[in-house]
Amino acid sequence: MRRTCQVTQRGLPVLSTSTVATPTVPSKVPRIRLSTLAAPHYVAEVDLFSRSWAALRAAVDDLSDEDFARPSGCTGWLVRDLVCHLVIDAQDVLITLATPSGREPTRDAVTYWEVSDTPPTGEDPLDALTVRLAAAYEEPHLLKFHLDDVGSAAGRAALLADPASRVSTRDEVFTVADFLSVYVLEWTLHHLDLIAHLPDPEQPPAEGLARSRELLERIAGSAFPASFHDLDALLVGTGRRAPTEAERADLGELAAKLPLYLG
Numbered sequence: 727m728r729r730t731c732q733v734t735q736r737g738l739p740v741l742s743t744s745t746v747a748t749p750t751v752p753s754k755v756p757r758i759r760l761s762t763l764a765a766p767h768y769v770a771e772v773d774l775f776s777r778s779w780a781a782l783r784a785a786v787d788d789l790s791d792e793d794f795a796r797p798s799g800c801t802g803w804l805v806r807d808l809v810c811h812l813v814i815d816a817q818d819v820l821i822t823l824a825t826p827s828g829r830e831p832t833r834d835a836v837t838y839w840e841v842s843d844t845p846p847t848g849e850d851p852l853d854a855l856t857v858r859l860a861a862a863y864e865e866p867h868l869l870k871f872h873l874d875d876v877g878s879a880a881g882r883a884a885l886l887a888d889p890a891s892r893v894s895t896r897d898e899v900f901t902v903a904d905f906l907s908v909y910v911l912e913w914t915l916h917h918l919d920l921i922a923h924l925p926d927p928e929q930p931p932a933e934g935l936a937r938s939r940e941l942l943e944r945i946a947g948s949a950f951p952a953s954f955h956d957l958d959a960l961l962v963g964t965g966r967r968a969p970t971e972a973e974r975a976d977l978g979e980l981a982a983k984l985p986l987y988l989g
Contacts, residue, residue: 775884775906778913778934783877785920794866799919802848808919810860813873819880823887827894835907836944842987914938951976
């Protein structure tokens with residue numbers, strides 16, 4: 727991940743289904759097991775992942791064609807560019823959950839993130855690539871269809887994966903449970919980016935906002951004041967809006983650490 731309007735760039739939208747050669751599969755590979763666990767903490771994480779992702783996809787489905795040409799909360803991206811990025815995100819979920827690892831975890835839901843003090847400019851080559859990919863769809867309904875198709879599959883894959891299994895992405899290893907937690911924050915922030923300039927938008931689920939705030943506080947190493955609602959903590963904490971004078975006073979020493987640009 728490389729910008730506050732993150733995230734992963736492992737997958738690219740698949741615009742065709744041309745036949746490719748079947749790769750040779752090693753005789754011994756780690757397996758992703760179907761989940762037979764019912765641990766409450768994991769059920770909660772899967773539920774948050776599913777609710778956050780479903781709400782974001784529903785928000786995209788409700789967009790008018792005109793909405794796709796509006797600016798998003800991501801610097802340099804229109805709404806259509808952000809939706810294209812969500813297709814890439816969904817592919818990342820699918821690819822990662824299908825990339826088992828036999829190694830011990832190297833990161834978790836907090837240490838996954840790379841934090842920068844430099845805001846994104848929209849000039850990164852990968853950002854520009856996303857813009858070109860989004861333009862290639864031409865019609866908003868095609869982009870909606872692709873997100874629904876790949877996004878539904880990503881949601882099903884998350885429900886089937888064993889939380890104790892280890893998966894690999896970006897040369898790092900995570901438990902499935904931690905990887906899904908990463909995407910609770912990802913989906914929630916991108917939901918806010920999607921609706922940043924829309925009239926009468928539907929906010930992300932309250933439980934997703936609360937969990938995302940908790941993760942952001944752990945990344946920051948400090949809790950936001952109780953006077954901050956979850957939404958305000960996320961917007962101010964990630965640089966999506968500047969704090970008011972009263973908020974800055976409430977933040978105290980934490981104000982010097984903010985904003986956190988996550989990538």
